[in-house]
Amino acid sequence: MHRSARLAALIAALSMVIAASGLASAHPSPALSPGTEVLRIFRGVQPANPHKPVRNNNLSTHGGAIQTIPKVYISWWGPEWGSGFSTGGYDSAHAQAYNTDFFSSVGGSGWNNVVKQYCQNVPSGTQTCASVGGAQYITNPAGQFGGAWNDATAVPANPTQAQIFAAAQRLAAHFGYSANATYMVYTPHLKSMSGFGTQWCAWHSSGSVANGPLAYAYIPYMPDAGASCGANFINGNNAYGNGWFDGFSVVAGHEYSEAETDPFPSSGWVDRNGAENADKCAWSASSANITLSGHSYAVQPTWSNATGGCAMSAS
Numbered sequence: 001m002h003r004s005a006r007l008a009a010l011i012a013a014l015s016m017v018i019a020a021s022g023l024a025s026a027h028p029s030p031a032l033s034p035g036t037e038v039l040r041i042f043r044g045v046q047p048a049n050p051h052k053p054v055r056n057n058n059l060s061t062h063g064g065a066i067q068t069i070p071k072v073y074i075s076w077w078g079p080e081w082g083s084g085f086s087t088g089g090y091d092s093a094h095a096q097a098y099n100t101d102f103f104s105s106v107g108g109s110g111w112n113n114v115v116k117q118y119c120q121n122v123p124s125g126t127q128t129c130a131s132v133g134g135a136q137y138i139t140n141p142a143g144q145f146g147g148a149w150n151d152a153t154a155v156p157a158n159p160t161q162a163q164i165f166a167a168a169q170r171l172a173a174h175f176g177y178s179a180n181a182t183y184m185v186y187t188p189h190l191k192s193m194s195g196f197g198t199q200w201c202a203w204h205s206s207g208s209v210a211n212g213p214l215a216y217a218y219i220p221y222m223p224d225a226g227a228s229c230g231a232n233f234i235n236g237n238n239a240y241g242n243g244w245f246d247g248f249s250v251v252a253g254h255e256y257s258e259a260e261t262d263p264f265p266s267s268g269w270v271d272r273n274g275a276e277n278a279d280k281c282a283w284s285a286s287s288a289n290i291t292l293s294g295h296s297y298a299v300q301p302t303w304s305n306a307t308g309g310c311a312m313s314a315s
Contacts, residue, residue, distance in 0.1 A: 059261070118261045192220035
């Protein structure tokens with residue numbers, strides 16, 4: 001075999017190994033625009049710390065903004081959310097309550113305290129904000145959920161990223177623009193962007209609007225992908241929706257945490273491989289329930305530079 005052919009075969013084999021690894025990736029699928037960060041589908045529980053806790057693979061800032069006072073807004077895009085639908089014995093109102101309850105209570109939680117170590121207004125390459133004067137940190141106040149809105153605009157069978165961004169812009173117009181906010185677009189049962197459940201579970205990105213850069217995330221109807229996107233990842237089914245809706249809190253929580261630390265990908269906090277804080281701990285064996293306002297929610301850990309590993313909470 002010629003040297004060039006051997007090299008091509010080696011590259012192809014390495015690509016197959018990487019694709020089969022099941023780890024989250026910073027690289028978007030072809031249907032997604034550059035600067036879009038995806039959570040790959042579940043292909044098996046990953047080790048508790050999928051990256052060795054070495055200093056040079058910690059996150060570092062690339063000089064961009066973080067969300068100093070995070071806010072979350074939800075768009076229930078599509079008339080189906082208003083008319084109602086059911087899957088797996090749970091109706092759409094259950095799904096809405098599960099998600100809004102989670103975001104209504106996650107602010108101030110120990111789980112979200114992990115992001116408080118990350119900052120802006122420091123030189124690119126910084127890994128430890130405490131060593132730099134003038135650092136402006138992510139905060140974790142209660143009451144980060146700004147509201148939900150039923151956008152009755154019709155959803156295509158397979159919406160494009162441009163159409164999802166348009167829905168995020170309508171959401172921002174409804175509630176008002178904030179550079180500290182993540183505008184989350186949820187689509188209903190059986191109406192999702194191509195690639196959902198076969199390549200990825202959700203993604204976050206940003207776009208330009210008149211007021212400045214807008215951070216937004218796309219959350220398809222997670223139960224449609226079953227275990228590939230977290231159904232029963234931690235729990236069995238119960239009346240509240242734990243189990244069936246585990247994917248919502250795991251996946252939407254993943255995108256929320258990444259948007260706090262890197263709202264305009266990849267200008268914020270990423271490691272030397274381009275992975276964000278939640279990418280490095282995606283589908284981790286350390287994933288577990290957290291309790292918020294009397295309810296349990298399945299979540300994954302996120303990366304802590306302070307400990308050099310995946311952390312489920314911080315003080």
